[in-house]
Amino acid sequence: MASQLNIINLALSHIAQKAITQTQLDADSTVQTQAALRSWEYVLKETLVGYDWGFARVEEALTVIAAATFEPVNYEYAYVYPTSCIAIRRIFNSGTSDKTLSEKFMEVYDVTNALVRIVTDVSDAYIRYTYYLTTTTLYDSYFVTAFSHRLAAELAVPLNGDQELAKAQIAIFNNLISEAHRHSSEKTYEAHEANERANFVDARG
Numbered sequence: 001m002a003s004q005l006n007i008i009n010l011a012l013s014h015i016a017q018k019a020i021t022q023t024q025l026d027a028d029s030t031v032q033t034q035a036a037l038r039s040w041e042y043v044l045k046e047t048l049v050g051y052d053w054g055f056a057r058v059e060e061a062l063t064v065i066a067a068a069t070f071e072p073v074n075y076e077y078a079y080v081y082p083t084s085c086i087a088i089r090r091i092f093n094s095g096t097s098d099k100t101l102s103e104k105f106m107e108v109y110d111v112t113n114a115l116v117r118i119v120t121d122v123s124d125a126y127i128r129y130t131y132y133l134t135t136t137t138l139y140d141s142y143f144v145t146a147f148s149h150r151l152a153a154e155l156a157v158p159l160n161g162d163q164e165l166a167k168a169q170i171a172i173f174n175n176l177i178s179e180a181h182r183h184s185s186e187k188t189y190e191a192h193e194a195n196e197r198a199n200f201v202d203a204r205g
Contacts, residue, residue, distance in 0.1 A: 010145075015169070
């Protein structure tokens with residue numbers, strides 16, 4: 001289980017910087033801690049958005065909005081945008097839950113109420129999304145590795161003055177995210193193949 005300190009020190013190690021202590025982190029007393037904390041939130045969001053991480057995945061029913069409150073122009077239904085959602089992965093309902101791809105939807109801004117809405121033609125809609133999870137002890141090891149390299153990219157210039165090192169860390173991060181997507185696609189294909197075989201056996205009796 002990783003802590004914020006663990007992740008920051010891992011990022012620092014990627015760019016050959018000295019590790020910090022928890023006391024230094026709590027006091028924000030070093031150049032390293034200041035740079036890391038300054039970048040932490042948006043790097044975390046970028047890493048979470050980059051892939052449908054299982055530990056941060058949520059599936060739940062959406063709350064429909066009455067037309068009197070907000071009426072979509074080109075779609076049948078409008079739904080409340082989940083508070084901690086930072087990336088929508090799928091919109092579906094009970095009739096389309098077995099589909100790999102999402103049903104069509106859009107995110108639109110509700111000017112009157114100053115809120116983002118989800119609009120779609122799907123009735124009784126459910127959503128799969130990535131939750132803005134800030135509890136580091138719940139992160140899996142693959143995410144921690146990717147996150148640390150992305151954070152290292154942000155630290156390389158202010159701490160090392162090295163733009164090329166920053167680019168190298170970004171490249172590693174992008175490769176890790178691509179690898180996560182590849183593994184996910186393989187698992188989806190394997191599950192589909194298993195279902196097809198099971199259906200064939202059932203059909204034969």
